[in-house]
Amino acid sequence: MDLSKSLAGWTDWDGAAFALGRSLGIFHETETFTQVKWVFWTNNPLGNALHEVLVQLASAGVLERRDEPDDIQFRWLGR
Template sequence: MGVEESRDDRIVAEFGDGHDVDGIAARYGITVAEVYAVVEREVGPSVPAPPGPYPVPGHYPPPAYAPPAHSAPPSAYAPPGYAPPGYAVPQAYQAPQPGTTLATTLTEWTDSDGAQFLLGQAIGVFGGRPFAEVRHVFWAGDPLGHELRGMLLALVRTGVLEWRGHPAEQFRWRRG
């Protein structure tokens, strides 16, 4: 019983510190729903916030923004030339060559967006398109991006991939 309580306490502490729920679930080998269940069991159900002193404006939430039709994305995504010590600066995410596998493309630590892109290419959902054409999937709360991330975390839970959360969420194929 003492081991279960300390595990639950750690889950609640990580949740309270603002850690990513998917990451907590991956670390403890449980589902996101189970993380929320542990937190609710230990802390209690969430209580809605009291109404604020000002009414919610009629235009809330704001309408979705659609970029102008004349602005095409760049040909490749090139992030700024910065990387934390010990990390290579990615020059651009290019579609892998036909016949390559996720195991051959994720040999080094790759940030979450890049890993999702490579997984999407490996299963054929992007059809060889470059990262610049599909990056909205990873950055705009797109359901496909959430599912690709969930697939990566499932591969972590089964031991196929390795995961680290700092300095940025990254994945790589498990070595050995």
């Protein structure tokens, strides 16, 4: 899975973390977001790590981040 294609548009942080997990092979391509949403919606090491990677990629200029009234969103910028 190509992260740049998955995050071509603004994506809520949990969907972006799911796309990142898929691109890293953490989630199988047959798994849906609904099947693994607990990873993002609970306080656990995997969900926290995926979110932190998104934050760090935004700090590095690979992703763009915006804080919307309802959620944090990311999209691909590339370098």
